[in-house]
Amino acid sequence: xxxxxxxxxxxxxxxxxxxxxxxxxxxxxxxxxxxxxxxxxxxxxxxxxxxxxxxxxxxxxxxxxxxxxxxxxxxxxxxxxxxxxxxxxxxxxxxxxxxxxxxxxxxxxxxxxxxxxxxxxxxxxxxxxxxxxxxxxxxxxxxxxxxxxxxxxxxxxxxxxxxxxxxxxxxxxxxxxxxxxxxxxxxxxxxxxxxxxxxxxxxxxxxxxxxxxxxxxxxxxxxxxxxxxxxxxxxxxxxxxxxxxxxxxxxxxxxxxxxxxxxxxxxxxxxxxxxxxxxxxxxxxxxxxxxxxxxxxxxxxxxxxxxxxxxxxxxxxxxx
Amino acid sequence: xxxxxxxxxxxxxxxxxxxxxxxxxxxxxxxxxxxxxxxxxxxxxxxxxxxxxxxxxxxxxxxxxxxxxxxxxxxxxxxxxxxxxxxxxxxxxxxxxxxxxxxxxxxxxxxxxxxxxxxxxxxxxxxxxxxxxxxxxxxxxxxxxxxxxxxxxxxxxxxxxxxxxxxxxxxxxxxxxxxxxxxxxxxxxxxxxxxxxxxxxxxxxxxxxxxxxxxxxxxxxxxxxxxxxxxxxxxxxxxxxxxxxxxxxxxxxxxxxxxxxxxxxxxxxxxxxxxxxxxxxxxxxxxxxxxxxxxxxxxxxxxxxxxxxxxxxxxxxxxx
Numbered sequence: 001x002x003x004x005x006x007x008x009x010x011x012x013x014x015x016x017x018x019x020x021x022x023x024x025x026x027x028x029x030x031x032x033x034x035x036x037x038x039x040x041x042x043x044x045x046x047x048x049x050x051x052x053x054x055x056x057x058x059x060x061x062x063x064x065x066x067x068x069x070x071x072x073x074x075x076x077x078x079x080x081x082x083x084x085x086x087x088x089x090x091x092x093x094x095x096x097x098x099x100x101x102x103x104x105x106x107x108x109x110x111x112x113x114x115x116x117x118x119x120x121x122x123x124x125x126x127x128x129x130x131x132x133x134x135x136x137x138x139x140x141x142x143x144x145x146x147x148x149x150x151x152x153x154x155x156x157x158x159x160x161x162x163x164x165x166x167x168x169x170x171x172x173x174x175x176x177x178x179x180x181x182x183x184x185x186x187x188x189x190x191x192x193x194x195x196x197x198x199x200x201x202x203x204x205x206x207x208x209x210x211x212x213x214x215x216x217x218x219x220x221x222x223x224x225x226x227x228x229x230x231x232x233x234x235x236x237x238x239x240x241x242x243x244x245x246x247x248x249x250x251x252x253x254x255x256x257x258x259x260x261x262x263x264x265x266x267x268x269x270x271x272x273x274x275x276x277x278x279x280x281x282x283x284x285x286x287x288x289x290x291x292x293x294x295x296x297x298x299x300x301x302x303x304x305x306x307x308x309x310x311x312x313x314x315x316x317x318x319x320x
Numbered sequence: 321x322x323x324x325x326x327x328x329x330x331x332x333x334x335x336x337x338x339x340x341x342x343x344x345x346x347x348x349x350x351x352x353x354x355x356x357x358x359x360x361x362x363x364x365x366x367x368x369x370x371x372x373x374x375x376x377x378x379x380x381x382x383x384x385x386x387x388x389x390x391x392x393x394x395x396x397x398x399x400x401x402x403x404x405x406x407x408x409x410x411x412x413x414x415x416x417x418x419x420x421x422x423x424x425x426x427x428x429x430x431x432x433x434x435x436x437x438x439x440x441x442x443x444x445x446x447x448x449x450x451x452x453x454x455x456x457x458x459x460x461x462x463x464x465x466x467x468x469x470x471x472x473x474x475x476x477x478x479x480x481x482x483x484x485x486x487x488x489x490x491x492x493x494x495x496x497x498x499x500x501x502x503x504x505x506x507x508x509x510x511x512x513x514x515x516x517x518x519x520x521x522x523x524x525x526x527x528x529x530x531x532x533x534x535x536x537x538x539x540x541x542x543x544x545x546x547x548x549x550x551x552x553x554x555x556x557x558x559x560x561x562x563x564x565x566x567x568x569x570x571x572x573x574x575x576x577x578x579x580x581x582x583x584x585x586x587x588x589x590x591x592x593x594x595x596x597x598x599x600x601x602x603x604x605x606x607x608x609x610x611x612x613x614x615x616x617x618x619x620x621x622x623x624x625x626x627x628x629x630x631x632x633x634x635x636x637x638x639x640x
Binding site: 028055060061062063090091092093094114115116117118119120121123124125127128131147148150263264266267285286287288289 | 348375380381382383410411412413414434435436437438439440441443444445447448451467468470583584586587605606607608609
């Protein structure tokens with residue numbers, strides 16, 4: 001996306017659909033062939049970027065060498081689709097090591113959440129982002145995921161971090177359901193960011209609403225496993241057809257409702273990938289367990305009801 | 321502590337004062353000589369056990385080899401004082417690796433918190449404790465620390481976990497301030513635990529209240545740096561002199577009030593250790609920063625006011 005302001009062109013990085021694949025495990029090891037299959041599937045679907053080692057990619061459960069390998073494989077098989085690599089870790093020095101590995105792999109961007117065991121303060125988080133941006137030339141996406149990090153960003157902190165050279169995007173949690181409030185919410189963040197910093201919405205049920213409210217990107221978790229409907233929503237919103245974007249998103253309501261019911265997108269994404277045999281059974285890192293059999297039945301019913309069943313089955317066969 | 325019930329003697333493990341030393345860093349490396357100094361200091365003070373790699377020992381910030389080394393050094397320098405090693409990690413397989421290292425080091429017990437990036441359910445936590453207890457013969461302490469893990473145990477879950485062979489103790493968060501409510505709280509937990517499972521209170525300002533309410537142990541964070549007052553409280557409570565225990569704890573009120581004011585015990589423990597030159601400056605793992613200079617001044621004033629200043633200065637010189 002290019003923004004013309006007097007005297008210069010500002011190119012925003014990270015716009016459109018950024019899809020977050022799982023890092024599937026098999027017997028507690030990264031399942032490399034399944035990971036490659038998921039990455040290829042996203043490339044073939046035509047997503048705008050692929051973000052490995054996000055929350056959906058279980059970054060906090062993997063050790064350094066596993067993470068380096070995931071980054072390497074993703075870049076190798078994403079071909080011309082830019083790969084973003086999650087580099088969050090408990091300790092700043094570990095974040096810098098992950099950045100080294102992402103650079104070596106050929107990543108095009110870094111995703112950094114302020115992960116904490118001890119509760120972090122604003123200054124600590126600001127200094128973390130400063131250290132990360134100074135460590136490489138790769139653009140950094142600020143990963144605001146309060147549900148997992150338990151850190152809450154204020155708009156003021158967004159603004160302070162976004163001033164740091166190297167910050168390219170803010171990944172915000174969902175937006176309010178009401179379209180007017182969603183627009184106000186995104187506008188308020190937009191006003192305090194430099195023009196080159198993009199805003200990306202996450203929280204899959206908020207994707208359409210976020211894009212319509214003016215977000216530049218949609219960082220989608222479940223879209224890492226089923227990209228097609230999320231791409232349709234994104235392309236509709238990008239072409240200005242807000243009504244169509246909302247329609248598609250609303251048609252997925254039975255799926256969105258399972259997100260709150262089953263506690264988030266990771267277990268659902270894994271169950272979908274397992275159902276379509278894109279990955280082996282029990283692909284999540286223990287102690288995290290997958291959905292139970294009753295939940296899986298309900299999910300499969302919803303997939304069938306939405307017609308995703310057939311579409312995905314087909315994609316599953318061609319993508320891998 | 322021995323409990324006589326018909327036909328057998330039950331020996332409770334982990335009673336009295338269990339002190340949690342910092343794992344001090346220097347230039348992002350474990351400061352081994354400072355760690356040894358802290359461990360020796362606790363041994364000389366006469367604590368009942370030393371728990372390394374608890375939250376105060378920054379376990380979640382250290383990698384496997386660092387953690388193995390800390391366990392090894394602690395056992396080596398604790399002499400006859402039993403050493404408990406924190407083995408919590410994001411992934412079950414990592415927990416098992418840390419258990420292997422703790423066993424190899426000669427630990428006498430394991431401390432395990434259900435750490436989560438993804439929110440865990442009760443069954444997942446139960447299975448984690450089952451895997452940990454089955455992996456070695458060392459007794460396991462259930463580490464309930466909702467402020468850092470964001471996992472909330474119910475009494476029902478305590479009961480289910482405590483049934484697992486190998487579970488030796490539950491480390492509960494603070495107890496209610498009111499002595500009657502504190503007693504009811506501890507009694508309610510006691511009733512659902514097998515008799516060999518001890519209850520240990522944490523939350524330093526709750527130590528006296530917890531012991532008086534019937535807890536068997538006090539798992540103390542700041543007592544890992546200043547053991548003396550915590551030992552006096554513990555010995556008073558153990559000898560049945562509840563009044564004396566409360567008196568000492570109340571005299572420390574200016575210190576306790578800083579815990580809530582400055583956000584927990586880790587940064588305060590580190591600032592005390594730095595002030596007495598038991599460790600180098602900035603001994604915490606970044607991004608966690610120490611107290612700012614204003615907070616340090618306030619802390620030093622409180623230490624002086626409590627007479628801990630002189631006592632500790634003396635201990636600092638002899639302990640190392």
